[in-house]
Amino acid sequence: MKYLCLICAEKVMEQMPQADADEHYEEYREFTSNIRKSGHFVDCNRLLPPSAAITIRVRKGKISSMDGPFVETKEQLGGYYVIEARDLNEAIQVAAKIPGAARGCVEIRPIANDAQTLDVLGLD
Amino acid sequence: MVEESEQDFSKKLEQLYRNEFRRVLATLIRLLGDFDQAEEALHDAFKAALEQWPQQGIPENPRAWLVSVGRFKAIDKLRRDSRFDTFDEIPAQLDIFIVNPEDEQDECLEDDQLRLIFTCCHPSLSVEAQVALTLREICGLTTEEIARAFLIAPKTAAQRIVRAKAKIRDTRIPYEVPAHEQLPERLNSVLQVIYLVFNEGYSASSGHVLARHDLSAEAIRLGKLLMELLSSEPEILGIVALMLLQDSRRAARTTSEGDLILLNEQDRALWDRDQISEGVALVKCALSLSGFGAYTVQAAIAAVHAEAPSADKTDWREITGLYDVLLRIYPSPVVELNRAVAIAMRDGPEAGLALIEVLISQGQLEDYHFLYAAQADFHRRLGQTDQAILAYQHALKLAQQEPERRFLQKRLAELHNK
Numbered sequence: 107m108k109y110l111c112l113i114c115a116e117k118v119m120e121q122m123p124q125a126d127a128d129e130h131y132e133e134y135r136e137f138t139s140n141i142r143k144s145g146h147f148v149d150c151n152r153l154l155p156p157s158a159a160i161t162i163r164v165r166k167g168k169i170s171s172m173d174g175p176f177v178e179t180k181e182q183l184g185g186y187y188v189i190e191a192r193d194l195n196e197a198i199q200v201a202a203k204i205p206g207a208a209r210g211c212v213e214i215r216p217i218a219n220d221a222q223t224l225d226v227l228g229l230d
Numbered sequence: 231m232v233e234e235s236e237q238d239f240s241k242k243l244e245q246l247y248r249n250e251f252r253r254v255l256a257t258l259i260r261l262l263g264d265f266d267q268a269e270e271a272l273h274d275a276f277k278a279a280l281e282q283w284p285q286q287g288i289p290e291n292p293r294a295w296l297v298s299v300g301r302f303k304a305i306d307k308l309r310r311d312s313r314f315d316t317f318d319e320i321p322a323q324l325d326i327f328i329v330n331p332e333d334e335q336d337e338c339l340e341d342d343q344l345r346l347i348f349t350c351c352h353p354s355l356s357v358e359a360q361v362a363l364t365l366r367e368i369c370g371l372t373t374e375e376i377a378r379a380f381l382i383a384p385k386t387a388a389q390r391i392v393r394a395k396a397k398i399r400d401t402r403i404p405y406e407v408p409a410h411e412q413l414p415e416r417l418n419s420v421l422q423v424i425y426l427v428f429n430e431g432y433s434a435s436s437g438h439v440l441a442r443h444d445l446s447a448e449a450i451r452l453g454k455l456l457m458e459l460l461s462s463e464p465e466i467l468g469i470v471a472l473m474l475l476q477d478s479r480r481a482a483r484t485t486s487e488g489d490l491i492l493l494n495e496q497d498r499a500l501w502d503r504d505q506i507s508e509g510v511a512l513v514k515c516a517l518s519l520s521g522f523g524a525y526t527v528q529a530a531i532a533a534v535h536a537e538a539p540s541a542d543k544t545d546w547r548e549i550t551g552l553y554d555v556l557l558r559i560y561p562s563p564v565v566e567l568n569r570a571v572a573i574a575m576r577d578g579p580e581a582g583l584a585l586i587e588v589l590i591s592q593g594q595l596e597d598y599h600f601l602y603a604a605q606a607d608f609h610r611r612l613g614q615t616d617q618a619i620l621a622y623q624h625a626l627k628l629a630q631q632e633p634e635r636r637f638l639q640k641r642l643a644e645l646h647n648k
Binding site for chain 1: 388
């Protein structure tokens with residue numbers, strides 16, 4: 107089973123003092139290298155800050171766009187991991203070691219693998 | 231030596247994983263004193279096996295190899311993490327560095343699963359948590375499979391397991407088999423868990439494969455282990471008998487295509503006579519002891535079926551009588567439904583239909599496809615085709631398992647062709 111781990115925190119890297127950000131990056135280097143070794147790693151990346159976000163809607167064929175993320179919250183989406191785990195509890199164990207979990211929080215979302223989704227998305 | 235293909239080798243490894251991971255995990259929990267660390271160590275040990283065995287070959291005692299590699303991987307991690315810990319945290323973990331040769335002897339390893347069962351079924355955990363934890367840690371079900379078996383959301387099951395493990399750690403629930411005087415009261419939840427595991431193997435809650443034999447075999451094995459420990463407890467005999475008698479019909483209950491065959495249409499020559507005689511002997515023994523319960527009565531019902539030479543010659547009076555006893559010990563709408571089926575066999579489908587209509591009017595078992603499948607069957611036997619079709623369609627909407635769905639579809643097709 108694949109799980110998406112969304113990392114949320116009050117501050118993204120750009121908003122941290124450089125020394126803090128550097129330390130945090132190193133924590134991510136170690137964590138990411140560990141889950142590559144353990145075989146849980148599928149994909150990951152960091153997201154640029156919400157100030158770079160733009161939200162669009164299409165209504166009656168017209169695009170309207172708004173600055174900012176879809177939902178404004180105190181905690182911002184800062185990055186993600188896609189991991190492979192045998193079940194949700196193993197995913198929780200792996201996600202608990204994401205450095206961002208100790209500063210903000212991590213939302214774990216199981217990735218759909220039903221036949222219809224796989225077919226529609228051309229993933230089977 | 232004949233060179234093995236890579237595919238054969240990975241099949242062998244998979245088999246080994248299925249056979250060994252529970253025992254290895256149970257031992258690692260004892261050695262490491264922590265569920266999460268033990269699971270990680272298990273994962274790392276099998277990862278190492280996957281990397282090393284193709285070159286070096288499978289070791290003579292793979293279980294001991296996995297335990298020892300898992301232990302050293304965990305020690306490695308503790309060493310690496312220890313730079314973040316304060317000094318006084320380290321001594322508590324020191325004893326895992328000491329290798330005691332007795333730790334890895336087979337007898338000690340065998341007991342680990344029993345220790346794990348009683349720890350997972352500790353009364354300070356909620357029953358739901360006990361069941362979820364046991365299914366995951368001892369039987370190796372995934373969180374998602376547990377959620378399906380209990381009709382709850384995976385996240386609910388996951389939280390139960392996380393909280394249960396945290397409670398075991400925080401309240402220092404001991405990793406041991408309870409003292410003799412505590413055993414009986416600790417037993418009920420263990421039995422419930424074993425039977426749920428058996429059923430998960432006997433008729434998996436969803437998916438394409440009806441029977442996952444290894445799980446049922448594991449449940450029977452665990453039941454027999456308990457039986458050795460507590461031979462005077464009738465319900466252990468009862469539950470093992472029940473599992474054996476149900477398992478004896480395994481070969482007869484599906485076609486080679488995996489389609490369901492109902493009890494009355496099964497080829498009784500395919501029933502496993504050894505399992506039946508073992509089960510029947512256990513039922514007799516359990517019934518002779520005081521304090522037998524629902525498992526023993528269900529086993530007695532299964533024994534009446536098992537000893538009938540054919541479906542027509544089944545003693546339905548005896549069976550309905552046993553269902554009356556069962557309903558007194560364990561009142562539940564599912565038992566009422568089964569009793570209704572037995573009464574329909576004794577007195578005819580109208581009698582069964584009347585009882586099912588009572589259940590429906592009470593709003594019982596609304597989501598239970600067997601209720602509508604039974605209703606459909608009674609209508610069908612009474613020649614009420616339209617009502618039978620409606621009920622089969624209702625059952626089909628609720629059924630999740632492929633073989634059950636195919637069975638209902640087949641019945642529907644037969645009725646449409648009338």
